[in-house]
Each structure stands twice: as structure tokens, then as C-alpha cells.
Amino acid sequence: xxxxxxxxxxxxxxxxxxxxxxxxxxxxxxxxxxxxxxxxxxxxxxxxxxxxxxxxxxxxxxxxxxxxxxxxxxxxxxxxxxxxxxxxxxxxxxxxxxxxxxxxxxxxxxxxxxxxxxxxxxxxxxxxxxxxxxxxxxxxxxxxxxxxxxxxxxxxxxxxxxxxxxxxxxxxxxxxxxxxxxxxxxxxxxxxxxxxxxxxxxxxxxxxxxxxxxxxxxxxxxxxxxxxxxxxxxxxxxxxxxxxxxxxxxxxxxxxxxxxxxxxxxxxxxxxxxxxxxxxxxxxxxxxxxxxxxxxxxxxxxxxxxxxxxxxxxxxxxxxxxxxxxxxxxxxxxxxxxxxxxxxxxxxxxxxxxxxxxxxxxxxxxxxxxxxxxxxxxxxxxxxxxxxxxxxxxxxxxxxxxxxxxxxxxxxxxxxxxxxxxxxxxxxxxxxxxxxxxxxxxxxxxxxxxxxxxxxxxxxxxxxxxx
Amino acid sequence: xxxxxxxxxxxxxxxxxxxxxxxxxxxxxxxxxxxxxxxxxxxxxxxxxxxxxxxxxxxxxxxxxxxxxxxxxxxxxxxxxxxxxxxxxxxxxxxxxxxxxxxxxxxxxxxxxxxxxxxxxxxxxxxxxxxxxxxxxxxxxxxxxxxxxxxxxxxxxxxxxxxxxxxxxxxxxxxxxxxxxxxxxxxxxxxxxxxxxxxxxxxxxxxxxxxxxxxxxxxxxxxxxxxxxxxxxxxxxxxxxxxxxxxxxxxxxxxxxxxxxxxxxxxxxxxxxxxxxxxxxxxxxxxxxxxxxxxxxxxxxxxxxxxxxxxxxxxxxxxxxxxxxxxxxxxxxxxxxxxxxxxxxxxxxxxxxxxxxxxxxxxxxxxxxxxxxxxxxxxxxxxxxxxxxxxxxxxxxxxxxxxxxxxxxxxxxxxxxxxxxxxxxxxxxxxxxxxxxxxxxxxxxxxxxxxxxxxxxxxxxxxxxxx
Numbered sequence: 001x002x003x004x005x006x007x008x009x010x011x012x013x014x015x016x017x018x019x020x021x022x023x024x025x026x027x028x029x030x031x032x033x034x035x036x037x038x039x040x041x042x043x044x045x046x047x048x049x050x051x052x053x054x055x056x057x058x059x060x061x062x063x064x065x066x067x068x069x070x071x072x073x074x075x076x077x078x079x080x081x082x083x084x085x086x087x088x089x090x091x092x093x094x095x096x097x098x099x100x101x102x103x104x105x106x107x108x109x110x111x112x113x114x115x116x117x118x119x120x121x122x123x124x125x126x127x128x129x130x131x132x133x134x135x136x137x138x139x140x141x142x143x144x145x146x147x148x149x150x151x152x153x154x155x156x157x158x159x160x161x162x163x164x165x166x167x168x169x170x171x172x173x174x175x176x177x178x179x180x181x182x183x184x185x186x187x188x189x190x191x192x193x194x195x196x197x198x199x200x201x202x203x204x205x206x207x208x209x210x211x212x213x214x215x216x217x218x219x220x221x222x223x224x225x226x227x228x229x230x231x232x233x234x235x236x237x238x239x240x241x242x243x244x245x246x247x248x249x250x251x252x253x254x255x256x257x258x259x260x261x262x263x264x265x266x267x268x269x270x271x272x273x274x275x276x277x278x279x280x281x282x283x284x285x286x287x288x289x290x291x292x293x294x295x296x297x298x299x300x301x302x303x304x305x306x307x308x309x310x311x312x313x314x315x316x317x318x319x320x321x322x323x324x325x326x327x328x329x330x331x332x333x334x335x336x337x338x339x340x341x342x343x344x345x346x347x348x349x350x351x352x353x354x355x356x357x358x359x360x361x362x363x364x365x366x367x368x369x370x371x372x373x374x375x376x377x378x379x380x381x382x383x384x385x386x387x388x389x390x391x392x393x394x395x396x397x398x399x400x401x402x403x404x405x406x407x408x409x410x411x412x413x414x415x416x417x418x419x420x421x422x423x424x425x426x427x428x429x430x431x432x433x434x435x436x437x438x439x440x441x442x443x444x445x446x447x448x449x450x451x452x453x454x455x456x457x458x459x460x461x462x463x464x465x466x467x
Numbered sequence: 468x469x470x471x472x473x474x475x476x477x478x479x480x481x482x483x484x485x486x487x488x489x490x491x492x493x494x495x496x497x498x499x500x501x502x503x504x505x506x507x508x509x510x511x512x513x514x515x516x517x518x519x520x521x522x523x524x525x526x527x528x529x530x531x532x533x534x535x536x537x538x539x540x541x542x543x544x545x546x547x548x549x550x551x552x553x554x555x556x557x558x559x560x561x562x563x564x565x566x567x568x569x570x571x572x573x574x575x576x577x578x579x580x581x582x583x584x585x586x587x588x589x590x591x592x593x594x595x596x597x598x599x600x601x602x603x604x605x606x607x608x609x610x611x612x613x614x615x616x617x618x619x620x621x622x623x624x625x626x627x628x629x630x631x632x633x634x635x636x637x638x639x640x641x642x643x644x645x646x647x648x649x650x651x652x653x654x655x656x657x658x659x660x661x662x663x664x665x666x667x668x669x670x671x672x673x674x675x676x677x678x679x680x681x682x683x684x685x686x687x688x689x690x691x692x693x694x695x696x697x698x699x700x701x702x703x704x705x706x707x708x709x710x711x712x713x714x715x716x717x718x719x720x721x722x723x724x725x726x727x728x729x730x731x732x733x734x735x736x737x738x739x740x741x742x743x744x745x746x747x748x749x750x751x752x753x754x755x756x757x758x759x760x761x762x763x764x765x766x767x768x769x770x771x772x773x774x775x776x777x778x779x780x781x782x783x784x785x786x787x788x789x790x791x792x793x794x795x796x797x798x799x800x801x802x803x804x805x806x807x808x809x810x811x812x813x814x815x816x817x818x819x820x821x822x823x824x825x826x827x828x829x830x831x832x833x834x835x836x837x838x839x840x841x842x843x844x845x846x847x848x849x850x851x852x853x854x855x856x857x858x859x860x861x862x863x864x865x866x867x868x869x870x871x872x873x874x875x876x877x878x879x880x881x882x883x884x885x886x887x888x889x890x891x892x893x894x895x896x897x898x899x900x901x902x903x904x905x906x907x908x909x910x911x912x913x914x915x916x917x918x919x920x921x922x923x924x925x926x927x928x929x930x931x932x933x934x
Contacts, residue, residue, distance in 0.1 A: 157632075157660035159875045161624040193624035194762075194876035242747060244711055244725070258711070274761045278745040280709060280863060287767075287825050287860035291867055294741050295661075295874075297761035300754075352880055358754050393754035396747060400758055407762075407874035408626045409661035413819055 006254050010036050010264035012454050013255045015243050015279075018046020019440055020428040021270030022229040023447030024454075029232060031455060036262055037233060038255065040242040040397045044230055047398060048440065050223015053386055057342045058221040059305045061390040063402070063440055064335060064346065067213035070441035072448070077218065080228045084216040088334040091317050094376045095119070096324030097172055101375065103318070109184055110135075110209040119172050126173030133167055134177075138201040144434045146202040147415030156412040160200045161192035175325050182350045183323070183331040185209055187438040188299035188405040191351045199406040207436045219337060222440065242397075245280045246425065251461060253424050265458055268450045270428035272298055273404055273418070275397070281425075288417035295410045296431065298400025301350045302358070303390040304329075304369050306381075308343035311336045313377040320345060322376035328353050329372035342385075345373060358391070365389065403438030404431045424457065426450045473721050477503050477731035479921050480722045482710050482746075485513020486907055487895040488737030489696040490914030491921075496699060498922055503729055504700060505722065507709040507864045511697055514865060515907065517690015520853055524809045525688040526772045528857040530869070530907055531802060531813065533689075534680035537908035539915070544685065547695045551683040555801040558784050561843045562586075563791030564639055568842065570785070576651055577602075577676040586639055593640030600634055601644075605668040611901040613669040614882030623879040627667045628659035642792050649817045650790070650798040652676055654905040655766035655872040658818045666873040674903045686804060689907065709864075712747045713892065718928060720891050732925055735917045737895035739765055739871055740885070742864070748892075755884035762877045763898065765867025768817045769825070770857040771796075771836050773848075775810035778803045780844040787812065789843035795820050796839035809852075812840060825858070832856065870905030871898045891924065893917045 014025045017039035025035045043049070047062035065087060066073050077084065092103040095117040106114025110131055116124045142149040146156075160181055168174045181192045186203035188195060207213065218224075230237060245256035246267065253267040269276045277293025284290060311334060313320045320334025320343075332347040347369055349357050357365060366387050373381035392401030406415075419432045428450040433442030481492045484506035492502045510516070514529035532554060533540050544551065559570040562584040573581025577598055583591045609616040613623075627648055635641045648659045653670035655662060674680065685691075697704060712723040713734065720734040736743045744760025751757060778801060780787045787801025787810075799814040814836055816824050824832060833854055840848035859868030873882075886899045895917035900909030 153660070157626055157628040159624055159626060159629075161875075162626075162629055165624075191876050191880060193620070193879070194874070242711075244709075284861050284863045287858065288822055290863065291764065291767060291860050294764035294866060297758065300758060355755055355880060391754065393758050394751050396751045396757065399761060407661070407876075408628075409658050409874075412660070413658060413822060 004260055006261040006263040008263045010034050010262060011458060012266045012268060013038060013253065013262055013264045014268045014270055015255065016046065016270035016429070017044035017226070017237055017239075018270060018429065019048045019226065019443040020430060020447035020450070021046075021268065022226055022233070023444050024268050024270060024428050024451040025236065026229050026232050027448060027451035028454060029236065033458070035233070035236050036264070037237040038241050038243055038257060038262070039237065039239050042240050044237060044239070045223065045226035047392075047401065048222050048226055050221040051388065053307060055307065055340075055342055055385065057307060057337070057340050057344065058223065059307070059335075059344060059388065060221045060223050061303065061305070061388070062222070064217060064222055065214040066218065066440070067211055067215045069211045070213065070436060070439065072444040073441045076225070076444060080225065082224070083219045085219060085338060087214055087217050088311070088336055089319050089321060091314060091319035093117075093319050094322035094324070096322070096326055096375055097175065098325065110180060110204070123170045123172035126168055126170040127176040130164070130167045130173055130177055134163075134201070135204065138204040141201055141205050145411070145415055145418065146198055147411045152198055153412045155201060156196050156198040156409055158197045159193050159408055160186070160195050160197050163197045164192055179323060179325070179330055183348055186405070187403045189301050189350045189402065190299055190405050194407060195405050196408040196411060198411050202411070203437075206434060207439060207442070213436070213439060214333070217335060217337065219339060243279060245282060247282045248423055248425055250423055265461060266424040266426065266454045268426045268428050268454060270447065270450070272399060272429055273431050274298060274399055276427065276429075285422055286417070288414055289422060292410070292414040292417045295414065296404045296406060298393070298398070298404050299402055300354050300393055301348055301401045302354055302392065303401065304347040304349065305335075305386075305388040305390070306345045306347060306370070306373065306384045307386045308345075308380065308384055310341060311343035312380045313343075316378060318377060320377065324376065326372040326375055328357055328368045329376075332373060332376055345377075347373060354393070358393075421453060421457070426453055471727055473728040473730040475730045477501050477729060478925060479733045479735060480505060480720065480729055480731045481735045481737055482722065483513065483737035483896070484511035484693070484704055485737060485896065486515045486693065486910040487897060487914035487917070488513075488735065489693055489700070490911050491735050491737060491895050491918040492703065493696050493699050494915060494918035495921060496703065500925070502700070502703050503731070504704040505708050505710055505724060505729070506704065506706050509707050511704060511706070512690065512693035514859075514868065515689050515693055517688040518855065520774060522774065522807075522809055522852065524774060524804070524807050524811065525690065526774070526802075526811060526855065527688045527690050528770065528772070528855070529689070531684060531689055532681040533685065533907070534678055534682045536678045537680065537903060537906065539911040540908045543692070543911060547692065549691070550686045552686060552805060554681055554684050555778070555803055555805075556786050556788060558781060558786035560584075560786050561789035561791070563789070563793055563842055564642065565792065577647060577671070590637045590639035593635055593637040594643040597631070597634045597640055597644055601630075601668070602671065605671040608668055608672050612878070612882055612885065613665055614878050619665055620879045622668060623663050623665035623876055625664045626660050626875055627653070627662050627664050630664045631659055646790060646792070646797055650815055653872070654870045656768050656817045656869065657766055657872050661874060662872050663875040663878060665878050669878070670872075670904075673901060674906060674909070680903070680906060681800070684802060684804065686806060710746060712749060714749045715890055715892055717890055732928060733891040733893065733921045735893045735895050735921060737914065737917070739866060739896055740898050741765060741866055741871065743894065743896075752889055753884070755881055756889060759877070759881040759884045762881065763871045763873060765860070765865070765871050766869055767821050767860055768815055768868045769821055769859065770868065771814040771816065772802075772853075772855040772857070773812045773814060773837070773840065773851045774853045775812075775847065775851055777808060778810035779847045780810075783845060785844060787844065791843065793839040793842055795824055795835045796843075799840060799843055812844075814840060821860070825860075888920060888924070893920055
């Protein structure tokens with residue numbers, strides 16, 4: 001292949017057209033900067049991606065929910081006139097534990113309200129007491145990235161599994177906490193044995209279930225948003241162009257792809273951290289950053305979207321929300337848009353369950369998920385209209401889902417290398433955010449912040465030129 | 468850049484010209500196969516690399532030692548007529564703990580002989596008792612990669628830091644074990660908080676200090692070996708050619724680089740696991756492998772080679788071997804070749820010490836290392852002839868040193884994805900080996916094994932063609 005002279009004249013090149021990259025590029029363009037967005041995949045949106053089913057129903061293959069304290073995301077939804085509706089939750093919830101099935105009129109996801117499920121008082125209190133101890137530790141962390149805290153090395157020297165083992169007495173209490181790590185919170189998801197106790201505490205601190213991040217869903221889905229943002233980025237986005245190399249000096253960046261190269265005053269790398277680490281930097285990055293990106297794996301989760309002619313579970317008084325230590329599906333949630341009348345269940349197969357499940361044949365995988373849904377919601381679950389697996393760990397340009405997590409020792413030794421720019425290279429992506437990391441809210445925060453930092457650095461650069 | 472048709476006619480393409488890649492390519496070529504070795508760097512050898520000093524003294528910037536049970540490496544040395552000499556150890560060893568300096572006539576590196584250092588009996592027994600408990604746990608593991616063992620998940624759910632904290636009573640006992648993790652054994656090196664207890668136990672099982680892997684050094688250094696192997700690979704090695712993409716099907720591999728593309732019946736990816744994960748695979752690899760390579764970071768270590776006109780420490784009866792919780796250098800070892808008369812100290816700055824140290828200026832780094840050596844060996848250490856840092860974590864094509872390690876949870880959940888070939892793609896590199904991983908011995912084992920597996924698969928392929 002022949003070397004061509006790089007294309008020049010760009011103020012900032014954004015690598016990655018996920019939500020944070022799009023927000024960063026849009027904000028810079030609004031300030032009059034010349035921006036180029038380069039994306040490896042054949043589409044924009046990253047983990048904000050939807051699909052139109054033959055029925056006319058939109059489903060979200062990536063994230064889907066919004067909560068009342070996610071102000072940046074709510075503002076974005078208002079700006080684009082996207083309407084929200086309460087995530088369906090009326091009716092009885094289902095818990096399945098060790099083969100016993102409980103219907104109950106309450107809710108617990110760390111925080112609990114209403115009636116407890118029918119497990120014994122000992123089991124219930126064990127789970128709740130452990131949660132309260134965990135919450136207390138989490139509250140005591142400082143705001144922001146946890147490496148700024150004093151005395152955090154001890155918390156970062158244990159796995160969450162060790163803490164759970166030391167702080168629960170019953171198999172139910174142990175499972176419940178593990179379920180929180182594998183299916184719901186603390187970012188990741190990960191097995192408790194994989195994640196730092198400090199990271200789990202930090203996850204609960206800055207993206208707390210107490211703030212109900214799954215309170216609402218969007219008419220038309222979150223997947224419609226990337227193209228709305230991209231309307232302001234006409235002819236600024238190039239798809240199907242993996243980036244290989246970032247050459248850099250104090251005052252320029254050259255981004256080299258399969259197809260060409262591009263020179264700019266600055267760059268924003270808006271990718272999951274481990275993928276940012278896949279690029280070759282010339283000269284090499286500082287050792288802390290080089291090694292940090294070897295140590296932030298993506299979580300392990302497949303999202304499965306199953307649709308039915310109607311939300312049949314409601315006829316039996318069920319909310320369509322179920323958790324349990326079933327063989328495959330630990331969490332399933334009603335995601336039906338009331339305007340369409342279609343029944344939609346979002347089910348999740350995570351971590352060790354995922355690792356076994358993904359070895360099955362396609363028909364075995366479907367059968368196993370539907371069987372678990374039938375245990376939760378009854379036999380009509382076996383007869384869906386559509387069945388869609390979104391296998392994030394097999395997507396090389398994402399590497400997993402929902403988000404990245406820190407194994408033990410990483411925050412306390414290398415956390416300081418996560419977000420600061422290195423010369424003209426800025427980092428974005430929901431994993432960078434110290435509020436709602438792993439959520440759309442974190443992606444927007446990180447995109448906005450990186451754009452501000454680029455603007456600041458370019459204005460400093462102009463000042464130094466004019467001297 | 469323009470697409471060219473791939474070059475064809477290769478039986479096997481080896482990506483990476485470190486020791487394992489060279490051994491694999493050599494073995495395949497000896498069997499008459501058409502082999503191509505593609506290397507990203509401007510030199511072969513990987514972590515087997517030497518440098519000629521102005522004095523005529525060779526130093527090893529990577530690995531340097533060999534032990535009596537490393538039979539593959541010993542055979543290789545014999546084949547190339549490389550002579551060995553006992554790693555200098557006569558005289559008093561030095562221990563510095565919490566500012567106190569002890570000279571003693573013994574040795575302890577996990578295993579101990581001779582007199583103990585002058586710490587209190589309580590401290591000494593604490594360290595030794597913990598070591599014995601650790602050794603017992605390690606002995607009880609099955610042979611080979613530890614994920615084959617029963618009941619290993621519990622060991623894989625804790626950090627080594629937690630085990631040390633639970634199994635030592637004195638600061639000395641705690642430090643000694645941490646030192647073993649940071650500077651000597653268990654592969655990595657890593658902080659105890661970063662590594663799985665299971666991985667540390669496995670490291671001691673399959674690369675045991677009891678077998679004295681640092682018993683001997685090589686006249687002329689290990690760095691002379693790659694070019695000796697490469698004599699059999701004339702015109703088969705291409706340098707300065709980073710690989711980007713591996714396209715694959717059941718019966719072929721196409722390796723795409725910055726400069727062109729190459730098609731073969733099979734490929735051996737002979738790189739550290741995290742770097743193998745940096746390549747783009749089309750189609751994507753199974754999720755287990757994709758996510759495993761996000762979870763095997765390289766250790767954190769800078770090797771510093773300091774030379775003196777003579778081994779001055781011997782005049783004071785010192786062996787030139789020192790360990791201690793000094794500010795920067797926890798381990799220093801006499802590496803002087805008796806044939807040259809030059810004094811050579813190999814010093815190591817690892818893990819959290821390294822992460823602070825690498826922020827210093829070049830002169831501060833040198834001053835800090837020499838000051839620590841002066842504490843160990845006396846003030847002549849401040850006046851070296853040469854001072855050479857080999858900063859492995861800043862080398863993008865290695866990513867750290869000495870080798871990779873597993874954080875908690877990785878072996879038990881994903882270990883099965885480490886070494887098996889995926890279609891025509893085979894994996895090599897010392898990290899793959901289940902004997903002496905992280906050592907030259909492991910690299911040779913892995914290179915030999917991958918070559919055998921390629922031969923087997925190609926002979927199967929031919930049989931299926933002839934049917």
C-alpha cells in the first residue's frame with residue numbers, strides 16, 4: 001500500500017462515533033471547529049443502537065433506560081423531543097431462588113420497598129443487612145474517581161467475592177449480592193470474584209440504584225438518538241474505517257487508518273478504554289496509561305429481546321420483572337411500549353452463565369432462555385413473536401457490555417491515568433465519567449467534558465501562537 | 468492506500484519474532500514448510516535481547532538466567548555452544564528492612580538455606596511459616612493450567628494480598644511475601660493486590676524457586692540467541708511490519724499488515740496475550756477468547772543494568788545479591804561475567820515503586836536507583852561506568868515485563884480459552900506454556916508445541932484433501 005500525505009486542516013478528530021464521541025463532535029462543531037469523526041463500524045451509535053422489528057416495534061439492542069437524576073440525558077431527550085414513559089412495573093414481581101418461585105408485591109434492587117419476597121426472615125435480613133453495610137462503605141467514599149480517596153488501598157485489595165463471603169451468612173444473601181454484581185449494578189457486569197471491592201463501592205456511589213436509573217423508557221427507543229445528533233455532523237463522519245495509529249507531538253495529532261491519515265490540532269479517543277489501548281501510539285504513551293488499558297476489561301453480558309403479541313404476563317397480575325438464580329437468565333424486565341401494545345421482555349445472560357451459554361447452539365440458546373422466561377412468567381413465554389440476541393462480547397469494536405470494570409488494585413495504583421489528556425490526545429467514553437459511568441448519562445458527561453477540554457487547549461494554543 | 472492481492476503459498480505465518488515465534492518457525496522450516504515470520508519491531512528477539520556496551524561487555528536487557536530443570540533451554544544452549552557460568556552468589560547477602568541493614572551468610576527466595584538474616588525470630592518464622600503454608604497449597608494444585616483443577620474457584624476468588632494479610636502477623640512477613648510477588652516469583656511481577664491467589668500458587672507450582680531458575684548466566688548473554696536461531700530462517704523474517712488484521716476460515720488465514728497481506732494454511736500468533744487481543748479478527752473470535760485477552764495484563768517492571776570497573780562489592784565480602792524494602796530497588800543481583808572482569812548489577816524497580824519512579828526525571832531516576840544500590844553495596848555504587856534502563860512497560864510491542872499474570876476470577880472462568888487453537892489460528896508465547904510460563908523455557912515449550920500442532924493440523928488437512 002502506498003503512503004499518502006495526510007489530510008490536514010482539522011481542529012479535532014474524534015475516534016469513535018458512540019454517544020460520547022457524537023456529543024463531543026457536535027459540541028465542537030457548534031463552536032465553529034472543523035471536526036472529523038472516524039468510526040470503525042458500519043454504523044454510528046456504539047452501545048446506543050436500535051432495531052426496527054417487522055411489527056413496527058423498535059427495540060434497543062444496547063442501553064434503554066433513563067432515570068430522574070440523569071439530567072444531561074433528560075436534557076438531550078427534551079432537546080430532540082423524545083417522549084418517555086414509565087418502565088412498566090405494576091403488578092407482582094417474581095423471584096426464583098433454588099427452584100422455588102415467589103410472587104410478591106414489592107421491589108428490591110439493592111433498595112427495597114413494599115413486601116419482601118417469601119424467603120425466610122433470616123435470608124431476607126441477611127441480604128438487607130449486607131446491603132446496608134455495603135451502602136455505608138460506599139457512602140463514605142469521596143466524590144469522583146475513587147483513587148482520590150485516602151485509605152482506599154485496603155478496599156482495592158479485595159475482590160467483591162471476598163467481601164460478600166465475609167458479610168453474608170445465607171446462600172440467599174450471598175446470591176442476592178452476587179446477582180447485583182452480575183446483572184444490575186456496580187458497572188460491568190462481572191462475577192464478584194473478578195471485580196475490586198472498591199470498584200463495586202464506587203459504582204454504587206456514582207450510579208446508585210437508589211436514584212432509579214431504570215425508571216423510564218423512551219418511545220421509539222434510545223437507538224434513534226445517534227442519527228438525530230449526527231444531523232449536525234453532516235459530512236463530518238466516516239464509517240468503516242478502523243484507526244490503527246495515533247502519531248502525536250505537543251501541538252498536533254495524526255490519525256492513521258486503513259484508508260488514509262488525518263492531521264489535526266487535537267484528538268478525542270472516544271472508545272472503551274481497552275480499545276483505546278489497542279491503538280498504536282507514536283511515541284508510546286506514558287507507561288501508566290499503556291498498562292492501565294490492559295487492566296480495564298469490559299463486562300460480560302448478552303442482552304436478549306423477546307417480543308410477544310401482547311404483554312401476556314399482565315393477565316396474571318405479573319409486572320414482567322423477574323430475578324432469580326435460574327440456570328441462565330438472572331434478570332428479565334418488561335420493556336413494552338404502551339403505544340404499540342406489543343409485549344417486550346429484555347432478558348440478560350451474564351458472566352459465568354453467559355460463558356457456558358455461548359457454547360450452546362443457536363437453537364439451544366433460544367430454548368434455554370425461553371425456558372427460564374417460562375419459569376418466571378408462565379408457559380406463553382415459550383411462544384414469542386421474535387427473539388433477538390445482542391452478543392456484545394463478540395463485537396470486537398465494543399468487546400463486551402454493559403461497560404468496563406476495574407479488577408482489584410487498578411484504581412489505587414493506576415486510576416490517575418484514566419482520564420487526563422496526554423498532550424493533544426483527550427479521552428472520552430462513558431467509562432471516563434465519574435458520574436453514571438457505564439450509562440448514557442456518563443457518555444454525555446464525558447463527551448461534553450472532552451469537548452470543553454479540547455476548546456480550552458486550542459484557545460491556549462492560539463494564545464501561544466499570537467505571542 | 469490501495470488494496471493488493473495477498474501474497475500466497477505459505478504454509479504458516481508466524482506473527483512475532485520473539486523466542487517462541489522463532490522456535491516455532493525454525494521447527495516448521497526444518498520440516499520443509501514454507502514459513503513467513505512477521506515482526507512489528509525493528510529487531511527480532513522480543514524479551515530476549517542484548518546490548519553491547521562500549522567496554523565490550525554484553526548485557527541482557529530482557530531475561531538472562533537459566534536453571535538446572537529448564538531442559539529445553541539447556542538443550543538450546545548446548546545446540547548453539549553457548550557456555551554457562553554460575554550466577555555469582557559467593558559471599559554475604561544483604562537484606563534491608565525498614566531502614567535496618569543486615570548482612571547474612573545464607574539465602575532465601577521462598578526457599579532458604581544457610582543462616583537467616585538478622586531479623587527477629589518472630590519475624591523470620593512468620594515469613595517462613597507463611598511460605599510453607601503457601602507452598603502446601605501450591606503443591607496440592609493439579610499439574611498444568613490451573614483451570615483443570617477441582618475446587619479452584621475459591622482460590623481464584625481472592626487476591627494474593629488478602630491471603631498474605633490473613634497468613635502473616637508481622638510487617639516483615641507481609642513485606643517478604645509481597646516482595647516475592649513484586650520482584651521474584653508468581654510471574655508478573657504484580658502487586659499482591661492485583662493478582663489472583665490461584666495464579667500466584669500456579670506460578671510457584673510450575674516455575675518454582677525451589678528449582679533455582681536463576682542458577683546460571685550465559686557467556687555473551689541470552690541476547691545472542693535470536694540471531695543464531697534466525698540463521699535457519701534466512702529471508703523468512705520481515706521486520707517493521709505491525710499486523711492489523713487476521714482474516715480466517717477453516718482452512719486458511721490471511722494476515723494483513725501495514726504493508727501488504729499474506730495468505731497461508733495456518734498462523735501462529737506468538738505475542739503476549741493482550742497484544743494478540745489487539746489484532747482485529749475477521750470473523751470475530753469466540754467471546755471467551757475476545758474477553759480473556761482483555762484480562763491478562765503484563766507485569767510492571769523496569770530492569771536496570773549498572774556496570775562498574777570491577778565487582779567492587781566482593782572486596783567487602785558481599786555476594787552482590789540484595790533485597791529489601793528500599794524506596795525503589797527491592798532486588799539487585801550480581802550479573803558479572805567472570806571472563807570480562809566487569810562488575811554488572813541487574814536491579815529491578817517494580818509495580819507501585821515503578822509507577823512512582825517513572826514520573827521522575829531521567830537524572831532523578833538514576834540518582835534514586837544508585838542511592839538504593841549504595842545502601843545495599845556501599846558508596847562505590849554511586850559511580851558506575853554505565854547505567855542502562857530497560858523500560859518494558861513503555862514498549863508498546865511488549866507492554867510490560869517480565870510476563871503476564873491473571874487477576875482474580877480469570878483462570879477459573881476463562882482459562883480454557885488461553886491456549887487451544889481456533890481453526891487455523893494457533894497461539895504461542897511464554898504465557899501459553901504450562902511449564903515455566905514467563906521464562907525462556909516456557910517460550911521454547913510454547914513455540915515447539917505450536918509448531919507440532921500446526922504440523923498435525925496441516926497433515927490432517929492434506930489427508931482430507933486426498934480423500
